[in-house]
Amino acid sequence: MKKSFVYVFPGQGSQSVGMGEELARACPEAKGVWEQANTILGFDLSAVAWQGPEEELTRTDVAQPALLTAEVAALKVLESRGVCASAAAGHSLGEYGALVSAGCLSFADALTAVRLRGEAMQAAATESAGGMAAVLGADPTLLEALCREIGGVSPANLNAPGQVVVSGTNDALDMLESRHKETGARRFVRLKVSGAFHSTAMLPAAEAVRNALQSVEIRDPGIPVYANVTAREQATASEVRDNLVAQVTARVRWQETIENMVADGLDRFVEVGPGTVLAGLIRKITPVSSIWSVGDTTTLKEFEEAIA
Template sequence: MKGYVFPGQGAQFSGMGKDLYDNSEKAKELFNKANEILGFDITKIMFEGTDEELKQTKVTQPAIFLHSTILAAVLGDAFQPDMVAGHSLGELSALVANKTLAFEDGLKLVYKRALAMQEACEKEPSTMAAILGLEDDVVEAICEEVDGVVVAANYNCPGQLVISGAVEAIDKACELATEKGAKRALKLPVGGAFHSPLMEPAREELAKAIAATEFSTPICPVYQNVTANAVSNPDEIKENLIAQLTAPVRWTQTMQQMIADGCEEIVEVGPGKVLQGLFKKVDRKFPTSSAAI
């Protein structure tokens, strides 16, 4: 069984998607359609933009989504997933790839999500930090010990958990993690506390947009961030997608569940190789590769 996985924010790079645009008429058509839907020339930023321009949430999220979904579309008959999953934003890419969402609807939701998250970030100074080398339960206990908003946000792989919350609470949690023997407690260059209660205003915004969007029965199950389980019911997929903004990304559990359910190979669709690296942390010998035309 083959699983396809789709990366989230942080995988972007200048020049992303240009090879697809140059070598495929279908890709060119989809990129041009994306520019129309968004109302600005995102392809120009993707192909020629600076790292600074690409780092803006309202650019980053649709850019990664476009790279992933257009690559999956261009693969054509070679794209035969038995299961899909996406890390955070990547879950929306996965839902277009497995035909739950139409490309246009997926892009509109991604852009709405990006703008809503950007707005939520501006309401309160907040951030995220990666804690390396501690057991998950130790990091969870540290979060509970600290005053203020700080929660486990991304269970990336064994020994790597990202926390999210108010700046002061994150600083205190990093201090405690270092005292308890963390190899590193590193604040991340992000604009806000994604996958935490501070994203509640964005969750409410996105919930309205998701409620108004048609979700179809997928061609294969999606392993969703909120539950780490395979889901095929469109209503359940909607609920989990809404919950995702304020709930943790259970990627460690997702990888373990996909393997337990019979996945024998992973193909990463989109920029970078981050997710392949995380699968290797679960099982060093697990076969992984990047999708390519």
């Protein structure tokens, strides 16, 4: 009997050398996804993802297609075992994985779009001297006000209670770091990213994504997919297309997304792909919900035993 869960897909930062290799060696469904990716992209993506070097894998233009491939590989394994999604969401890049799970995008189209998205974001980052930082324990209202006062920096990821990621110029981040305790924050942690993602610095990348998606077939979602930009379900292909463009520069409203899902009666989550970042965030947002992560054979077995 098929069992239904909310699928959530992680974003950039969850990648690690070796991700997806064990699952691909154990499950032909996963192996087939990696082989398809290698063919579509014209180079051995699996070799970079599984063997590194880490410096190459963490490049935005490589990390994004590699993560999507690892996510869809895990998705196909779950589907082959009769586990289906009743709804889906993804964090930033992960939204493409969610849309594949909902039948909005084919994997081939999503991979091609994500490769271009990564290249465009890397190019935009090179043109602007910026970065991102996690502000932990801040009052969101005070943080927003301080960002406006400083200028050149803004909230980018509203991840969970007490965890907001900001994005901006290096000078603005320096100023915010020197004053972050005014917001009640406990810590200010610079992130190892190459640019000010989910900010106006990514406007050139958003335009590149808009142009790329014009030639991509996007279908209406077969299941509810909650968008980063609105934190609400998107019902049509047109909405999906507009939201994918907007999310390049807009903030990721992850906490609201999970809260809205729970309010809509969705409370059993599976993080599909490498790592456990989203599982940790969801536990902070909604402690009463059930959450599993499936990215390798060990976590797959644990999940199957838990729902048996």
